Amino acid sequence: MGLKVYNTITQRKEEFIPLRKGRVGMYVCGVTVYDLCHIGHARSAVVFDVIYRYLKYKGYEVTYVRNFTDVDDKIINRALQEGTSTDEIAEKYIQEFYTDMGALGLQEPTFEPRATEHIPEMIEMIKRLLEKGHAYLVGGDVYYSVESFPEYGKLSKRSLDEMKAGARVEVDERKRNPLDFALWKAAKPEEPSWESPWGRGRPGWHIECSAMSQKYLGETLDIHGGGKDLIFPHHENEIAQSEGATEKPFVRYWLHNGFVNIDREKMSKSLGNILTVKEILKDYHPEVVRLFLISRHYRSPIDFSRQEMEVVRRNLERFYQTLAEINKILDEGVEKIDARGGLSPEEMAIYRRVEEFSHRFEEAMDDDFNTARALAPFFELSRDLNRLLQNPSAHTPFLLRRGRDAFLEAGKILGIFQEDPHVFLEGEKRRRAKDIPLTQKEIENLIKERDKARQQKDWARADEIRERLASHGIVLEDTPKGTTWRVR
RNA sequence: GGCGGCGUAGCCAAGGGGUAAGGCGACGGUCUGCAAAACCGUUAUUCACCGGUUCAAAUCCGGUCGCCGCCUCCA
Numbered sequence: 001m002g003l004k005v006y007n008t009i010t011q012r013k014e015e016f017i018p019l020r021k022g023r024v025g026m027y028v029c030g031v032t033v034y035d036l037c038h039i040g041h042a043r044s045a046v047v048f049d050v051i052y053r054y055l056k057y058k059g060y061e062v063t064y065v066r067n068f069t070d071v072d073d074k075i076i077n078r079a080l081q082e083g084t085s086t087d088e089i090a091e092k093y094i095q096e097f098y099t100d101m102g103a104l105g106l107q108e109p110t111f112e113p114r115a116t117e118h119i120p121e122m123i124e125m126i127k128r129l130l131e132k133g134h135a136y137l138v139g140g141d142v143y144y145s146v147e148s149f150p151e152y153g154k155l156s157k158r159s160l161d162e163m164k165a166g167a168r169v170e171v172d173e174r175k176r177n178p179l180d181f182a183l184w185k186a187a188k189p190e191e192p193s194w195e196s197p198w199g200r201g202r203p204g205w206h207i208e209c210s211a212m213s214q215k216y217l218g219e220t221l222d223i224h225g226g227g228k229d230l231i232f233p234h235h236e237n238e239i240a241q242s243e244g245a246t247e248k249p250f251v252r253y254w255l256h257n258g259f260v261n262i263d264r265e266k267m268s269k270s271l272g273n274i275l276t277v278k279e280i281l282k283d284y285h286p287e288v289v290r291l292f293l294i295s296r297h298y299r300s301p302i303d304f305s306r307q308e309m310e311v312v313r314r315n316l317e318r319f320y321q322t323l324a325e326i327n328k329i330l331d332e333g334v335e336k337i338d339a340r341g342g343l344s345p346e347e348m349a350i351y352r353r354v355e356e357f358s359h360r361f362e363e364a365m366d367d368d369f370n371t372a373r374a375l376a377p378f379f380e381l382s383r384d385l386n387r388l389l390q391n392p393s394a395h396t397p398f399l400l401r402r403g404r405d406a407f408l409e410a411g412k413i414l415g416i417f418q419e420d421p422h423v424f425l426e427g428e429k430r431r432r433a434k435d436i437p438l439t440q441k442e443i444e445n446l447i448k449e450r451d452k453a454r455q456q457k458d459w460a461r462a463d464e465i466r467e468r469l470a471s472h473g474i475v476l477e478d479t480p481k482g483t484t485w486r487v488r
Numbered sequence: 489g490g491c492g493g494c495g496u497a498g499c500c501a502a503g504g505g506g507u508a509a510g511g512c513g514a515c516g517g518u519c520u521g522c523a524a525a526a527c528c529g530u531u532a533u534u535c536a537c538c539g540g541u542u543c544a545a546a547u548c549c550g551g552u553c554g555c556c557g558c559c560u561c562c563a
Contacts, residue, residue, distance in 0.1 A: 011492085031563075044563040074561070156558080162490050163559070205561090227563030231492090234562095257563070258493090259556095266557080295511085296501070300494085301556075308500070311512055321525080364502090364509095373502050376510040386526055390519095459521055466523075477524050486524090 003058060005223075006299060006368045008231060008254035009155050013368055018222040019252060024060045025217035026052065029209060029226035029234070030112070032069040033093035034078045036276045037100045039289075039304055040260045040267060044227050046290055046415070047257045047298040047369075049106045051225070053413045054365050064109040065216045067209060068094055070116050071202055076191055086192050090116075100277040104286045105415045111216045115208040119194045122203045122211040125245050126183045126196075134244040138174040140186025140199040146179045149240045155254060156232035181237055183207050206237040210245070213238075219246045225255040228299075258301045260293075275304065285428060287416045288313045294371035294414055315379075316416065317428060322382045323407065324421035325389050326400045347395050350384045354403045357381050361410045371414065381407060432487035436472045443474060447483050450476075 003016040018024045028048045031041055048066075055062045070090035079086045094114075115122075126142055129135040134148045146152045146160060153159050163179055182204035187193035193200040213221055219242070226235065235254065242250040259266070262273045280289055292312045296302045343351055357377050364374035385403045388396050411417030419427075433440070446465050453461040466476055473488045 029563080032561090038563080040563045042563085047563095072561090157491055158559075159490095228492090229558070229562055232559065259563070261556090268562085300501095303500090308512095311500075315511070318525095325526095370502075373509070376502075379510055383527080387528095390527060454521080457521075463522070470523095475524055478520075478522095479525090 003366045004368055005253050005255060007252075008256050009251075011157075014253070016253065018060065019220055022059070022061060024055050024062045024222045025065075025220075026055070026062060026223040026225070027065045027067075027209070027213040027217060027221050028109075028224070029230055030066045030068050031093075031097060032072050032074055033090045033097065034072065034074040035093065036096055036278060038267065039262075039275045039277065039280060040227070042100070042104060042277050042280075042289065043260050043293050043298075043302065044225075044257050045101055045106055046104060046293045048225050048255075050294060050371060050414055051223075051255070051369055052107060052109070053415070054369060057413050063111070063217060065111045065113065065213060066109040067212055068097075068112060068114045069205065069208065070094070070114045071192055072205060080190075090114075100281070103281055104277070104289060105418060113212045113216065115203065115212070116192075118208065118212050118215065119203065121215050122207045123184075123196050125207060125211045125214070125241065126203075128245045129183065129241065132244060134240070135183055136176065137198060140184075140201055141174075141182060142184035142198055143175055143180040144183050144237065144240060144244075146177050146181075146240065149244050151243070152179075152240050153236065155236050155239055158232070179233075181206060181233065183241070206234055207241060209234075210238050210241040210250075214242065214246070219248045219250075221251045223253050223255055224251040225257070228256045228258055231256060257298045261301055261303045263305050264303055284309055284313060285316070285424070285431070287418070287424075288316050290415050291316050295375060297368075297370055297372050299368075313428075317425065319378065319382055319407075319417065320419075320421045320424045322385055322389075323404060323417065324425060326385060326404050327421060329389065329392075329400060330397060330404075343395055344393065346391075347388075347393065347399060350388060350399055351402070353384055354381065354399065354406055357403075357406045358410065365413070374410070374414070378407065378410070429486055432473075436474065436487065438469075438472060438474075443469065443485060447476065447485065451483060454478075 004013045005016045006013045026048075028044070031037060037045075048064075052062060052064050068090070071086065075086050075089050079089045082089065126135060129144065130137070130142065133145075135142050135144050153163070160177070160179065184196060184198055184201050184203060184207075186198070187200040187202065191202065193202050213224070224235070224238075231254075239250050261267065262275055265271060265273060267273055267275065277289075288309065292304075292309055293302065295312060360377040361374050364370045364376075367373065381403055385400060385407075388399055388403075408417055436443075438446075446469060450462045450465040453459075453465070469476060469485070474485050475488050477484050477486070
């Protein structure tokens, strides 16, 4: 099966063919470390984490690079506000990034370069751009001349004329074209700066990605990703810099993820509705967050709301419940039957669907990483497996094992079902029980009391206790093995 | 103004020339003392609207309406 990806620059889905057979070089714009990560950062990170995992699953040897922008106006401002150094601000938020993204279960990229550690590479590239006439010096600043690159605008589909016409850019008389952007900024007092052939200064924002991607992945990348908002100007400028310097194609496939809205509004500082990863993780298990983020196609906008998160949470718990039941059966050491013969028609149908599961999953993922579509087989398979659990036969363990393996293998690519089901369910129970004004002990005593009532067929008393617990959101489940409780 | 995208059941959401995945909810059923969970069944003759192309359109083309993003730092 062949992977197809939507390429922003051609605006269509294309067959994915890396430059070198069997190898993929992927660069994703990381974060500027001046504040905590929000759900939007999480989406980008999770989306490309899934893409990274899937490419490896497909057998590619993937070199994945995700950068940290650790020198920037925003960091400088933040440091000024807090009366500390830019290094401290950057270091602090890099650590926060690792804490948050680690919690979300992101796999580590191959390289995580920091801008400040690649100043010489950037200076080298700027030199080449000056030599080739793509850049010019004004005082201690170096600007990229967009007019020197005839293809400028090819990614974001705009022409220089159009942009000039609608320009809302501040006019800097020293620039040849208002859209020219800084490659190097002359040092100002109190700002971090480095020596360069043009005097002390610091790099512009866009040059770091061109320099670092080239260092770790070569002149042509297979995949370059980031949020949709980076298409212009950031990625457009990267193309101008990289192709201007190397005269080689910069990127084969441009991938851009959509935004996260909060209750149908754009997330923004002015609206004050920035939702940080930390805040979300207080209320939801990381896998709930992941499942939520992949429940829509990565290019579409996704709307965050508590209601939707609850739906996702219940879905995840349901899956884990099924897995827990399966483990219970298999751990009981039931006789292993691997023979296919003798399956009932019903079992045979389930067997076929288990076998088809991985194909359906892969087919969906091959279609531009369509995780939303790839989730459907999970729901269908879990229903099949639950049916097996209800009507066991000699073949059940064999089918359950096959089903669970398929489930977990695909889950691994999405980064879900990575916990022990029992541990997960107990953890969720505890998390949700925290807000209940009853102790575990009190709940269990009430259940014991209800059991006595039930034995005496005192249904009124039994139901009274159930009602009382229900008023706290506690749901009782009577099973042949006793009564269990969970939080709604 | 320019560029891009979206409008699919009560809600969320795939699909994007061959006759509507999946989830939530609702309703009916199995199970249960009653429930819950799980399972079974029902829930879009139709994909914003109007034209056109085609044997065939939710899917392609043109137009209309509505919503959103980017064009300035932004995932």
